[in-house]
Amino acid sequence: MAPKTDESTELKIKEAARKVFHSKGFAGAKTRDIAEEAGINLALLNYYFRSKQKLFEIIMLESMQQFMHSMSGVFNDMDSSFEEKLELIAERYLKLFSQEPDLPIFMLTELRQGQGAEVIKHINLRSILLESYFVKQYADLQAEGKIGPMPFLQFVLNLMSFCVFPFMAAPIIKHIGGLKDAEFTAMVEERKRLIPIWVQSMLRAD
Amino acid sequence: MAPKTDESTELKIKEAARKVFHSKGFAGAKTRDIAEEAGINLALLNYYFRSKQKLFEIIMLESMQQFMHSMSGVFNDMDSSFEEKLELIAERYLKLFSQEPDLPIFMLTELRQGQGAEVIKHINLRSILLESYFVKQYADLQAEGKIGPMPFLQFVLNLMSFCVFPFMAAPIIKHIGGLKDAEFTAMVEERKRLIPIWVQSMLRAD
DNA sequence: GTCTATAGGGGGATAGAC
DNA sequence: GTCTATCCCCCTATAGAC
Numbered sequence A, B: 001m002a003p004k005t006d007e008s009t010e011l012k013i014k015e016a017a018r019k020v021f022h023s024k025g026f027a028g029a030k031t032r033d034i035a036e037e038a039g040i041n042l043a044l045l046n047y048y049f050r051s052k053q054k055l056f057e058i059i060m061l062e063s064m065q066q067f068m069h070s071m072s073g074v075f076n077d078m079d080s081s082f083e084e085k086l087e088l089i090a091e092r093y094l095k096l097f098s099q100e101p102d103l104p105i106f107m108l109t110e111l112r113q114g115q116g117a118e119v120i121k122h123i124n125l126r127s128i129l130l131e132s133y134f135v136k137q138y139a140d141l142q143a144e145g146k147i148g149p150m151p152f153l154q155f156v157l158n159l160m161s162f163c164v165f166p167f168m169a170a171p172i173i174k175h176i177g178g179l180k181d182a183e184f185t186a187m188v189e190e191r192k193r194l195i196p197i198w199v200q201s202m203l204r205a206d
Numbered sequence C: 001g002t003c004t005a006t007a008g009g010g011g012g013a014t015a016g017a018c
Numbered sequence D: 001g002t003c004t005a006t007c008c009c010c011c012t013a014t015a016g017a018c
Helices: A005-026 A031-038 A042-048 A052-077 A082-098 A103-112 A127-130 A135-142 A150-166 A170-177 A179-202 B006-028 B031-038 B042-048 B051-076 B084-100 B103-112 B125-130 B135-142 B152-168 B169-176 B181-203
Strands: none
Touching: A005 A031, A005 A042, A005 A052, A005 A103, A005 A170, A005 B006, A031 A170, A042 B084, A052 A103, A052 A127, A052 A135, A052 B042, A052 B125, A082 A103, A082 A150, A082 A179, A103 A150, A103 B042, A103 B135, A103 B169, A127 B169, A135 A150, A150 A170, A150 A179, A150 B181, A170 A179, A170 B103, A170 B125, A170 B152, A179 B152, B006 B042, B006 B051, B006 B103, B031 B042, B031 B152, B042 B181, B051 B084, B051 B125, B051 B135, B084 B103, B084 B135, B084 B152, B084 B181, B103 B152, B125 B181, B135 B152, B152 B169, B169 B181
């Protein structure tokens, strides 16, 4: 076993903070919960990250980057077609959210309340999305008349909602559908295949 | 000015609690905020509703019922066709969420954390949805081969996500799209028209 | 019913020993 | 760098006057 260095402790705390913040949100998370989850003392948390607020901002920023990193790679890949990108996006996001099921609702909740509202400004989300190669491919297809006139914003909104919503609504879905975890996973798996098909049919609809 | 009766005060408090809980969630909401919002003293809140927890459960239950009341009426209407129901659902939900933009994320967040998890069991969501006339119409259309084999659960999931997601992601959407409130409203308005079209095209896709 | 005042506890942060 | 002990504020809830 390696000796406990600064960095390993810092990582343990961040990992614990991520878990607790994601599942309980900023207001619901207690620094004592985080310390316990990390297997360290409360005082040590403040030694590494001056305050709960600072720690939160780091977690929030990294969560956001994790979210976007999955995206930007695909969005700017010059070697994949538009159709292939649809498959890649569904594949990647559903996989990410299967591993981090609390991530979507955490981010949307905190962005809407005061806590994360600042973070969004420090990130060039807009340019990543609207100046990507994906947008160009979309515009080209529209110019060629191969897809309908749906505004890109509506299109991305729909694509994202297909990926994100099942995880946000997971408790209700399991309850209504009477699904066990394995069946829920199977449903998500099926969506990986269907989302690109659905999206394409919508693009040709109006 | 009418004299302040019991009921008017109780209503004022509930109204204030709804606002504060919806925007901040259970953990983030402070009883002092609610009292101030209601224009009454903190002690009075506990006089009417023994505790924050009890008050929350009432708000949660009523929010859920509000959500489902919009739904069940349409779902069991014998006089409207399947296609008409799609239009009614989009129309009603987008209108509801335009008035109560915090409602979706509030409910999904609280259902996923401990607070609202119990409430879901006291409501026959499952029967309302899965035993509705809407389901029967869906099954009939499938039997006649007029729509594809998409499982009803996936279908409802998609329909709901179309309505709900724009409001949950509103801050990001406004930021990315550079939309002012009026433009956001216009986008939602356009979705009222487009959602039924999109859904129908998906149903014929696979 | 409605208020003021306050008890009681929980949670964030720090002092200081090791 | 890590711990124990503790401060202190804020929040929920109640006691008691009106």
